[in-house]
Amino acid sequence: MAFSIKISLNENLYLRDPQESELGKKIIQHGILLIDDIGFESFNFKKLAKRINSTEASIYRYFENKHMLLIYLVSWYWEWLGYLIEIKTLNVVNPRKKLEIIISTFVSASMENPAIEYVNESTLHQIVISESSKAYHTKDVDDKNEKGFFLNYKGMLGKVAKVILEVNPNFPYPIALASNLFEMTNNQIYFSEHLPRLTDIKNKKNKYAEIEKMLEYFVNKMLN
Amino acid sequence: MAFSIKISLNENLYLRDPQESELGKKIIQHGILLIDDIGFESFNFKKLAKRINSTEASIYRYFENKHMLLIYLVSWYWEWLGYLIEIKTLNVVNPRKKLEIIISTFVSASMENPAIEYVNESTLHQIVISESSKAYHTKDVDDKNEKGFFLNYKGMLGKVAKVILEVNPNFPYPIALASNLFEMTNNQIYFSEHLPRLTDIKNKKNKYAEIEKMLEYFVNKMLN
DNA sequence: TTTAAAATGATAGCAATACTATCACGGATT
C-alpha cells in the first residue's frame, strides 16, 4: 500500500504544480529516472520530453528550467525525510533511540519505505547523493533562499537538531551537527561508491550498514 | 616574497601545462577571478578569452573544457593545502597541536599565506567552497578517478588521516574524519554566508574564528 | 449537452554555448 500523502512544497518552486496532473507526475517520475541515468549535466527537457512522449514546451510550463526541477526534487526528498522522521519517532521516548532512527532514515529510508507511486525514492536518494549540492551551490543562492526554496531542508534539519538537544541540552552546535550528519551520510555513500580512498568504508556489500554504524559512532562520541 | 614552488599536478589534467607560459598563467589567474565573479555555470572560455585579450581557441589548447579547468583549480588548492600542512607541522611534535594547525589551515590558510603571484588563494578558496563539489559530482567520476584526477585530494587527506591516527591510534575512521573535516569546513563557511539556518555560526564578522573553534570542539570530542 | 476555458502538442525560431578547423603571423630555435 502506498501512502497517499501529498508532499507539500513551496509553490515558488514550480510554475504549475506537477502533483496535480498526469503530465506533471510523469515529469517527476521520469525526471528522476533520467537524471539518475545520464547525470544532471547532460539531462535536459528535450530528452525528458522525448522519454515521456511530450514536448519541451510542455515541460517548461511546469518548471522554469532544469535547475528548478532539481531544486524541486531535492526539496521533495528533504520534506519526505522530515515526514518519515516525524512519524518514526512519534512514539519513541528515548532521544538516543530517536537519533538512531534518524541516522537509519538518512542512510536507508529509501530502501524500506512505501512509496508514492510516481516517485522512486531509492533513485531519488541517488540523485540527492550525486547532485543535490548543485541545488544550492549556485550564484543566485541568496535570491533563491529569500524565496524560500530551501525551507524544506531547514525544516528537516530543525527536527534533527531538536532531537540532538534532547540527547544533550548543552551541546553547543546542534544545527551544524545535524547538517553535517546529513551531508556526511550522503558524502560517505558517494565516496564509498566512487572515491573509496576518501573513506574508510571498504566493504561494498555491507556498505549501508557500515556507514550507519560509523555515523552512530560519530554521533555518540559527539554527544557524550 | 612569494614562494617559488611549482605546484605539481597530474598532467592528465591539462592539454598544455599552464604553469609553463604567460598565457597559461593568465588563464589560471583570471580563470579563478572570473569563476568567482560570475559563478561556474555562467563562466565559459569565450568570456575568459575576452577578459585576457586572447581567444577561445587558445584557451582550448590548454584545457579540454571548463570542467577540466575546474578540476585543475581545485587540485591546485588541494595540493597547496597539503604542502602547507606539511611545512607547518614539520617541526611540531605534539599531534594534537598538528591537528590544530590543520584545522586552522583548512579554515584560513588562504588569508595568511604568501602566494604564487598569479594565484589569488583567497579567491581560489571561495571557489573551492562554492564549486568544488561539482568537480567530482559528475557522471564520469569513475573514469576521471582512474585517470588520477583526484590524487591531490586523496594525498592531502591522507596526511590529515595520519595525524588523526597519531592523536588516537585506535580511532576506527581516520579517513572519513579527515574528509568530513575538510568538507565540513567549507560547508559551514558556505552556510554561514548564504544559508545561516543550516549552521550555528551566526556572527558574521567573527565567522572564521568561530568555525575554527567549532571544528576543534568536534575533533576533540571525536578523538577522546 | 453545449460551450468555454485550460492544458497539451506541434512546430518554428533564435541567441548562446561548446566546441573544431583552418590559416596567418611573429618569435624563437637550429
Add this chain to the structure above:
DNA sequence: AATCCGTGATAGTATTGCTATCATTTTAAA
C-alpha cells in the same frame, strides 16, 4: 635562412536553452 611553435583571427557547426504561436484535445462550468 628555414622551420617550428605558440598564439591570434576568423569561421563554422551541432547542441542547448529557451520563447512564441497556433492547433488540438481534455476538463469543467453553464
